[in-house]
Structures are given as structure tokens and as C-alpha cells.
Amino acid sequence: MNRINPLHIGLLLVVFIAFLLFQLNGVKSELKEAKISFDISEKLAVNLSSLKAVYADKKKIKKSLEKILVNRTVKSANLKLKRSKSSMKISSKSINILALNTLMGKVLNGSFNIVSLKIKKLSETKASLEMEIKW
Numbered sequence: 001m002n003r004i005n006p007l008h009i010g011l012l013l014v015v016f017i018a019f020l021l022f023q024l025n026g027v028k029s030e031l032k033e034a035k036i037s038f039d040i041s042e043k044l045a046v047n048l049s050s051l052k053a054v055y056a057d058k059k060k061i062k063k064s065l066e067k068i069l070v071n072r073t074v075k076s077a078n079l080k081l082k083r084s085k086s087s088m089k090i091s092s093k094s095i096n097i098l099a100l101n102t103l104m105g106k107v108l109n110g111s112f113n114i115v116s117l118k119i120k121k122l123s124e125t126k127a128s129l130e131m132e133i134k135w
Helices: 006-055 058-069 097-109
Strands: 080-083 087-096 113-121 126-134
Touching: 058 097, 087 097, 097 113, 097 126
Parallel strands: none
Antiparallel strands: 080 087, 087 126, 113 126
């Protein structure tokens, strides 16, 4: 009577296999969640990479900003430009509305990192402008 009953061994194996299947299902669900998280992170990385390609090219940003400022309408507005290594401040105490519309149309449609923008209406045809663009 010192022998182990084979039914007990079989029952132990069935319980052990059931436990392993339960653990396997848990690991599968964790793997699915990790895959979803990875897909989201991958999409975010691609988006950030494309944004970096647009906003990180300093030479391109400077060149396109200079091209806007050379425009005949904008140039006649007598803008005060203050350049630094990482930004440009554009200001005017009194700018014509036509020049302001031209400048804002070009700047807002371009890929510029506008840090601050302050426009104040002075009269029907004049406004004051303060803007800082970083690169």
C-alpha cells in the first residue's frame, strides 16, 4: 500500500496542465497589449520624425523667413528685426494692414515655430506687431 495511485498522478498532471493553460492565456493578453502599445509608439515616432524634418532645418527656416521679409509689401512696412542665434524678433509700432496681412499669411502658412505673437489694432489701417520665431 505504499505505492502512489496512478489516478492521483493523472489528476495532478491535469491540474498542472490547466494551470499552465491559464498562465498562457494571461501571457497572450499581455503580449497583445504590448503590441498595441508598440504600434502606438511607432506611429508617434514616425509623426515626431516627420515634424522634426519640417521644423528642425534651421537653414531652410532662415532662408524662407528672409524670403518673406524681402517681399515688397512687407519690406515697405519698416519692420524692426532683432536676430539671435536661436530666434528672430519682428516688431513694428505701426504697420499697414496690407503689409500685416501679407506677412501673417506667409508666416502662418509656412512651417515656423512662432513663440509669441501680439497684434494690436491702432486704427482702421494701422496695427502694432510683436512676433518671435524660433528655430
